[in-house]
Amino acid sequence: MACIRKRRGTWVVDYRDANSVRRWETFATKQAAEDRLAEILPETRQKVRPTVEPNITLTDYAGRWLSRIAATVKPRTLDSYAKTLRLHLLPTLGRAQVRQLSRGAIKDLLAAKLTAGLARDSVRIIQATLRALLNEAIEDGLLRANPAAKLGRKLKLIQSTATRQEEIKAMTQEQIERFLTAAATDPPARRYAPLFLTLARAGMRIGEGLALQWEDLHFAAREIRVSRAFSAGRLDTPKSGHGRTVDMSQGLAQALLALQTHREAEAAYAGREPTPWVFLNEAGAPLDESKVRRVFARVLRLAGLPRHFSPHSLRHSFASILLSDGVSPAYVQRMLGHASIKLTVDTYGKWLPIGNKAAVDRLDEASGSRVVAETAAGREERPQVGLPVEDKSAGLRGGPWRTRTSDPLIKSQLLYQLS
Helix, strand or coil: CCCCEEEECCEEEEEECCCCCCCEEEEHHHHHHHHHHHHHHHHEEEEEECCCCCCHHHHHHHHHHHHHCCCCCHHHHHHHHHHHHHHHHHHHHHHHHHCCHHHHHHHHHHHHHHHCCCCCCHHHHHHHHHHHHHHHHHHHCCCCCCCCCCCHHHCCCCHHHHHHHHHHHCCCHHHHHHHHHHHHHHHHHHHHHHHHHHHHHCCCCCHHHHHEEEEHHEEEEEEEEEECEEEHHHHHHHHCCCCCEEEEEEEHHHHHHHHHHHHHHHHHHHHCCCCCCCCCCCCCCCCCCCHHHHHHHHHHHHHHCCCCCCHHHHHHHHHHHHCCCCCHHHHHHHHCCCCCCHHHHHHHHCCCCCCHHHHHHHHHHCCCCHHHHHHHHHHHHHCCCCCEEEEECCCEEEEEEEEECHHHHHHHHHHHHHC
8 A cells, every 4th residue: 555654854655566566765845755646556556567677777678669669660750769868868867767757857857958958849859759768668567657748738848839830931922933033043053943843832841852753743633642751861751651642733744844854855865764763963863952951042042032941941831822822721731741730720820811801702692682782772761760659548559659769779679670
């Protein structure tokens, strides 16, 4: 049975864990001991049989966890997890047993990172990494509850929707045209212009654009199948984990068809087969992302645009311009490959039109002008009315309308009765 007792000026939580092993922990205050007791009670009431060593340390379990998930997460995600564990979590918590990790200790670690000046988004990644690891520990029977869960909101590591929207760097239609014109007319950037046009007109991520092959383009239907993406130099699935189909504008279709014709002519002249990749460097290999970013910065300078824009801004611009024009958020969600329409609205909600008088005007068009005309005419023909008086001799309510009123409530009631 779990209990709290005072011993030599400290408060002790005495309990047996899910494996009936007796444990105790000391705290400086009774409140801290009571908080810890509330955390461990669910564990003490349900027996679990861990599939790993019950007293395994966080360092040992982290290595096991990374090996297990290596085949199920993207390489960039795996690298991020390993780096976060090595730099931020294991130096402080590595020797602690996974079963002994407390919510308070984790919260103190995250708060210390914030105090040390680490960016809030970086601390959010630390919390998310530990939360994912401890979710796996629950599956292995080491924990009953995740002590790192929901700490992101408590420490305000998660940005509000309004803050995220304000940080999005999206170009206007006029800025997009200046940028694309500069890319098409600058000789060093001309090879990259079709890629920039694709990102701006189809809302694709840079890795998705670099991984396009000619077999993904269907000119008759004006569609592009996004089924792969480059991530950290490696070919992988798109960020969502699955492919999607996006529409091609007429201008984009014409530009890419002309590019395909040019590539086929080049290959025929050189006596070789055309390469499958749509966007190539001088050596015939897919464009390098770091080189794309350098050329992008050059084009920004030539176009006289702010340097805070990035290739991903073309995707943001695609979404913001469509939504500002009144395009359905559901369509934008499908084109971007977002998991839900809520994500689309939360990300780009500030570009949604607030009012739409044309929409309510269409209600008049649907009912026709006759209803409006009759309503207006009926209002004009209404006689001015007063309040009825009681005709006692007739025993009925009625009689002449002999008085007028200025009370708007009474007037509305009378007009309702007459209509």
